[in-house]
Amino acid sequence: MNLDQIKPMNRKAILILLPEQLTRLEYEPKGNELIVNDQLHILSLTDDLEGSLVDRLESSGLLEPGNLLIQNPYDTSDYAVVDRASSTFALAKYFHFTTLCGLLGAREVIVEQIEIKTSKGRKLFKGALDAWGIKGNIKGQSNTFEEMRNNIKIKSTFDGGKPDIRAAESYLRQYQLLSDVSMKSLTDQRKGSNPIKTRELILSLSEESKKTLSVVSGLTIPNSLSNIQAKIKGIQQETHEFTLTIKVEF
Numbered sequence: 001m002n003l004d005q006i007k008p009m010n011r012k013a014i015l016i017l018l019p020e021q022l023t024r025l026e027y028e029p030k031g032n033e034l035i036v037n038d039q040l041h042i043l044s045l046t047d048d049l050e051g052s053l054v055d056r057l058e059s060s061g062l063l064e065p066g067n068l069l070i071q072n073p074y075d076t077s078d079y080a081v082v083d084r085a086s087s088t089f090a091l092a093k094y095f096h097f098t099t100l101c102g103l104l105g106a107r108e109v110i111v112e113q114i115e116i117k118t119s120k121g122r123k124l125f126k127g128a129l130d131a132w133g134i135k136g137n138i139k140g141q142s143n144t145f146e147e148m149r150n151n152i153k154i155k156s157t158f159d160g161g162k163p164d165i166r167a168a169e170s171y172l173r174q175y176q177l178l179s180d181v182s183m184k185s186l187t188d189q190r191k192g193s194n195p196i197k198t199r200e201l202i203l204s205l206s207e208e209s210k211k212t213l214s215v216v217s218g219l220t221i222p223n224s225l226s227n228i229q230a231k232i233k234g235i236q237q238e239t240h241e242f243t244l245t246i247k248v249e250f
Contacts, residue, residue: 001043001046001048001050002050002051002054003041003043003049003050003051003054003057004051004052008076009039010041011039012071013039013041013069013070013216013219014040014043014057014067014071014079015034015041015042015043015067016064016065016068016069017042017044017065017066018045018065019045019046021224024224025042025222028222028224030221031222033220034220034222040215053077056077057069057079060079062081066227066228068081068082068216069081070089070209070216071212072088072089072092072212073089073176073209073212074092074093074096074175074176074177075092075175082213082235083235085209085213086144086240086241086242087144087147087148087240087242089205089206089208089209090206090209090242091148091151091152093203093208093209094152094203094205094244096175097109098156100168100172100177100183100187101158101186101248103167103171104163104165104190105158105161105162105190105250106158106160106249107158107159107160107250108156108158108247108248109156109158109247109248109249110154110155110246110247110248111152111154111155111244111245112128112245112246113127113128113244114128114129114148114152114242114243115242115243115244115245116145116148116240116241116242116243117240117241118239118241119210119238119240119241124145125145128154129152129154130154144240148242152244160250163190163191163195163250165191176208177208180207180208182202182203182204185201186199186201186248190250196250197249197250200245200246200247200248201246201248202243202245202246203243203244203246204242204243205241205242205243205244206240206241206243210241213235216232217235
């Protein structure tokens with residue numbers, strides 16, 4: 001099978017199984033629901049797998065039986081394991097934002113504050129990155145938050161310059177970010193004869209990934225896949241949402 005031939009909309013999630021696991025699934029009452037799901041692709045680890053997407057999954061260490069993979073909302077050929085998807089894709093959006101700022105001629109991008117809450121609205125942390133302590137509500141979930149803190153920089157600097165609006169809009173289109181109000185409005189404000197010099201904004205790092213995660217949160221998993229059952233249950237109960245307060249200087 002060539003995974004590249006499967007339309008991106010039909011592989012929002014990929015469930016990787018051994019051939020015998022797939023056979024067992026076909027005879028389970030809940031198994032057929034997974035097989036006919038039009039946004040989930042079940043990938044059986046046979047010898048005839050091919051294509052650049054399979055190669056990419058294998059080189060990333062993701063092509064393992066029992067993995068449930070979620071499609072990156074900004075790159076349909078990129079995936080993350082389900083239990084790390086919220087933080088992985090949040091970081092991806094942060095890097096896209098800083099790249100956009102560079103294209104728009106920014107000199108500095110300063111992260112003033114990060115807010116972390118659950119999908120049910122429970123606030124886990126709100127404050128400056130350098131004041132972030134693993135305590136209180138975020139205790140026990142420190143690996144996720146340390147990953148975010150280690151990768152999000154308080155200040156990113158550039159040489160600055162004239163905005164390349166065409167390149168910026170092309171970048172937003174390429175990574176499916178034209179619908180993000182903060183990023184699109186920042187691009188628009190750098191146009192014309194009197195472009196903005198300073199902008200403070202609120203950037204959601206989770207808006208797009210929430211839609212992708214909803215694909216798997218409604219799945220009913222048979223008992224034979226108990227390890228995946230537990231991961232889906234975790235998503236159904238709570239996922240993490242990340243928001244940054246950012247100041248951009250041009």
